[in-house]
Amino acid sequence: MKASIGWITGAAAAALVAAGAITYAVAEDGGGSAPGTPAAGSADAGFARDMAVHHQQAVEMSYIVRDRTKDPEVRRLAYDIAQTQANQRGMLLGWLDLWGLPKVSAGPPMSWMGMGGMPERGDGSLMPGMATDTEMRKLGTLDGRQAEIFYLQLMTDHHKGGIHMAEGCVAKCAVGTEKRLARGMVNAQQSEIALMADLLKERGAQARS
Template sequence: MTGTITRRTRLVVLACAVLAVAAALLVWWRAAEGTANTSTPDNRSVEAGFSRDMAVHHQQAVEMSFIVRDRTDDEGVRTLAYDVINTQANQRGMLLGRLDSWGLPKSSGQAPMTWMGHGSMYEAKDGSLMPGMATNAQLDQLREAKGEDAEILYLRLMTAHHKGGVDMARGAVDMADDDKLVRLARTMVDGQRAEIDLMADMLAQRGAKAGQ
């Protein structure tokens, strides 16, 4: 019983922390409009490439979270899914808004990850356009799964998804010049690393591991 309460408390704390960080970041983002670097990134810049790619990456995380929300009654998994939906939908809006502020299109003919120098290193397949993204077949499996099977599959897919996202966000932190975008990318790294640790615990509780 104590272990259950501890896990539930940890989930509640994580949910509150995620919402607080998201709210604070949104307030800062709006307050800082127009105060970032005076130079405007061009269409082939790190800033533009990261914003486009991460917006696509985030959209799939939101999709997976909506799917699992309807496939399980587990309070912990549903809370995590809600946090992913809330956080990544907000961040996606910020990324697209940044592109608007630069007067740049939301899509490009460049291959994903080109801004990282990895445009030809990842072989996109079956809807998995970037590292960590689930394939269409995996999404179909998630839609068909129920209960604990759905929980484990979601946690594994989202762990891989977050790891790919963290690598991308670190790339933006290292290479981007736009202050607002760098700060947002750092927030992504910190938030997704915390959720990776949480998901490892949740998988262990179900007798599973991320890579299986």
């Protein structure tokens, strides 16, 4: 059964409404100057830093495709992803502020997951699922159905990488509020992957992996 864009939109709106409460709740759940404040090298801090970078690319990718297609379904999905991930990115960076921690890691991405030794993809792709600079430029040159298909393929890969990272936080993070946000990311992005598979099928295409 095809996933509902309307349902996705409603979920995104609910996430935005809850954002303020979640941001401030984390201050009572290991944030601020309390003894439970995460360390700079903790999974909590690492996830916040890395997912903020990961989300930023998803926002950029989504706004690119909104300018390259007139298809209402893809435009609505892209808008929902951009708004939700921009909001979550703000929360993650806000938590780092509350914890008094740097927003840029001194070590390699995803080292908090035990993946610091993973091979470099290069070309702007810092973490699994992220598009390369070349792929981002290509997206900006496509129009219509070609842009839709390439965006859906890139975003499917992006979500798979994001889910892997969020699952890492669910397993390793200590701050309950952050773990709950990560669990919500997993559920929402799995639903969006299913929706994108349907949209790709309608266009005679499929995910790249």
